[in-house]
Amino acid sequence: MLVVEDLAVEIDGKLVLKRVNLSIGEGEAHILMGPNGSGKTTLLRAIMGLGKYKVVKGRILWYGQEINDMPPDERAKLGLGIAFQKAPVIRGITLRQIGGHITNGEHTLEVMAKQLGCEELLDRDLNYGFSGGEMKKAELLQLLLQAPRLALIDEPESGVDLDNIAIIGEAINLLLGKTKVLEEKKAGLIITHTGHILDYVNADYGHVMIEGVIVCGGNPRDLFKQIREHGYEGCLECARSRGL
Amino acid sequence: MRQVQRLIEELNKKAKEAQFKQAPYGPDLDLSAFFLPPEREAVDSLEELGEEVVSRALEVGIETREERRAGTYFQLDRAPIYKKMQEFYKGKLEMMSSEEALRKYDWMVDYWWKAIPVDTDKYTATAQLLQTHGYFLRALPGERIETPVQACLFISEDRAMQSVHNVVIVEEGGELNVLTGCTISPKVRSGIHIGISEFYVKRGATLIFTMIHNWGEEFEVRPRTVVVLEEGATFVSNYILLRPVKSLQAYPTAILRGEGARVTFNSIIYGRGKSLIDMGSRIILEAPHTRGESIARSIGSDESKLYMRGQLVGRANETKGHLDCRGILLSPKALIEAIPELVAEKAPLSDLSHEAAIGPIAEEAVEYLMARGVKRDEAISIITRGFLSLKMPGLPKFLEREIDRALQLTTAEAL
Structure with missing residues (x-):
């Protein structure tokens, strides 16, 4: 469904993604790992089409259609969705009100808020004074309402305590349709820094990004095991030895 | 009666001397360009006024079916054509034209032009010399009237002058919720509204005053408002202006004379077209333990010019005041100037602060919503x-919805 071809992306004139190739098929859950500043968030945001992330080379294809110049709202309409790592505060608008604007009927606000245990956030100004965990829940709640065919999820577990990681993991499984046998499977691209989310989400593929290039791919648990043992330094050395 | 007569003579004399006195703010206007429209017959029901008037009134919160209202005062041009109070409130609330009150009560001499000097400027002077009624509302002692009383000041004639003088008195321990809607008929192009409002909130009393203005692109507006608060009294003002106006200049002032009195001014101003809006609020903390807060939100679009003033004056110790003024400029041809002023006078323990900010809408927030599938404009x-939705206490729920609907329309139209 999504193919990223030889993608290079600049932020404020600085090249952050150098050469990214990635292919995600229907129903596949992909994990994106990599050290801080390697360009993981930039890739997600460029796929979503946010303005600051300028594609200078390569293509983003959605079912074969190039969407490089498409604004984010149109990408959302096609079925892309994103959960931000850090979401902006919007005063005077509640999470409930935003929910009213984005729901496409697959899940209902009240039920999902209850499942995520974040009902008390519904009538607060969006992201205003939200803790790390609350922000993640609010992001996932919005994605659940939007029910995208491909969910781009940026560090769902950062700043979240262990109890809440389980809740967030369940929400991601629900989002990807992994909880029910007959349900249509949705695709996901999930950034994780710590790998904790792998204990809860059944991921199909893993990718390691270093300095704006995806250098390695494979079974996400194996990859993470390697990273635990050798650190990203190991990945960097391996990549260099392969001339990447 | 002689006392009132004597007062009027004195006031007229002073007013004549101030007839051409320029106001310190806002463009100076030549008042001879406007005329006093004729008196009108009273009506038995607001529905008689026709669909056009009814729908305009509704836009400023005036419910012509009068549901959820303690009473209604409706003034068309210069004439108070309709007054009605729900049976339940008789003996708790008084409502009449202010001219009628002046005839009826000798003690009106203690209120009439006592909060605002008649010779403040040409607009106050004109309101005295060419007064066209205005409302008088009085909550009797200890009567807490939560259901709002509505007052509509409507202008239906082109080039007309409406110069009302309103007096609101909330007696000791009373409570009153007033909703004023000021608007014009769609066929009115130019005209002027001068509104003198003297409010007296007595010991332990509360006045919640909500005013919605809808004017026209060639229309001039000069309200003059002063509120006097006694010990333990509370005043909340909610002001909303979403439609274009030629020029509007007002600087409502609250004087907190009694210990422990409290004031809040909330205002929402959407500058559109070529509107010139010079709007402020002044809070004078004269007694110990008084508090005041002024919160203003403004949007400058099209070629509008907005001067957002605020002044806190601390004249007693153990007082606290805060100004919060924020603006968003949506157009490269608009202007917003925030002018907060703090004055501490012989009161070293007066605590005054302000925050003023003008900035763009965060692109990050726009894209955040777009990523959820919302179009950029939306x-x-x-x-x-x-940004404009302030939590306004005392605002009836349905009116909150109305304002939200109006905001929705305004923001959609303006973009």
């Missing part, structure tokens, strides 16, 4: 609406 409109 995203800007949602954020703008959020």
Whole structure:
């Protein structure tokens, strides 16, 4: 469904993604790992089409259609969705009100808020004074309402305590349709820094990004095991030895 | 009666001397360009006024079916054509034209032009010399009237002058919720509204005053408002202006004379077209333990010019005041100037502060909503609406919805 071809992306004139190739098929859950500043968030945001992330080379294809110049709202309409790592505060608008604007009927606000245990956030100004965990829940709640065919999820577990990681993991499984046998499977691209989310989400593929290039791919648990043992330094050395 | 007569003579004399006195703010106007419209017959029901008037009134919160209202005062041009109070409130609330009150009560001499000097400027002077009624509302002692009383000041004639003088008195321990809607008929192009409002909130009393203005692109507006608060009294003002106006200049002032009195001014101003809006609020903390807060949100679009003033004056110790003024400029041809002033006078223990900010809508927030599938224009409109939505205490629920609907329309139209 999504193919990223030889993608290079600049932020404020600085090249952050150098050469990214990635292919995600229907129903596949992909994990994106990599050290801080390697360009993981930039890739997600460029796929979503946010303005600051300028594609200078390569293509983003959605079912074969190039969407490089498409604004984010149109990408959302096609079925892309994103959960931000850090979401902006919007005063005077509640999470409930935003929910009213984005729901496409697959899940209902009240039920999902209850499942995520974040009902008390519904009538607060969006992201205003939200803790790390609350922000993640609010992001996932919005994605659940939007029910995208491909969910781009940026560090769902950062700043979240262990109890809440389980809740967030369940929400991601629900989002990807992994909880029910007959349900249509949705695709996901999930950034994780710590790998904790792998204990809860059944991921199909893993990718390691270093300095704006995806250098390695494979079974996400194996990859993470390697990273635990050798650190990203190991990945960097391996990549260099392969001339990447 | 002689006392009132003597007062009027004195006032007229002073007013004549101030007839051409320029106001310190706002463009100076030549008042001879406007005329006093004729008196009108009273009506038995607001529905008689026709669909056009009814729908305009509704836009400023005036419910012509009078549901959820303690009473209604409706003034068309210069004439108070309709007054009605729900049976339940008789003996608790008084409502009449202010001229009628002046005839009826000798003690009106203690209120009439006592909060605002008649010779403040040409507009106050004109309101005295060419007064066209205005409302008198009085909550009797200890009567807590939560259901709002509505007052509509409507202008239906082109080039007309409406110069009302309103007096609201909330007696000791009473409570009154007043909703004033000021608007014009769609066929009115130019004209002027001068509104003198003297409010007296007695010991332990509360007045919640909500005013919605809808004017026209060639229309001039000069309200003059002073509120006097006694010990333990509370005043809340909610002001909303969403439609274009030629020029509007007002600087409502609250004087907190009694210990422990409290004041809040909330205002939402959407500058559109070529509107010139010079709007402030002044809070004078004269007694110990008084508090005041002024919160203003403004949007400058099209070629509008907005001067957002605020002044806190601390004249007693153990007082606290805060100004919060924020603006968003949506157009490269608009202007917003925030002018906060703090004055501590012989009161070293007066605590006064302000925050003023003018900035763009965060692109990050716009894209955030776009990433949820919301179109850019709609995203800007949602954020703008959020920015303008102040929690206004005392505002009836349905009116909150009305205002939200109006904001929705305004933001959609303006973009």
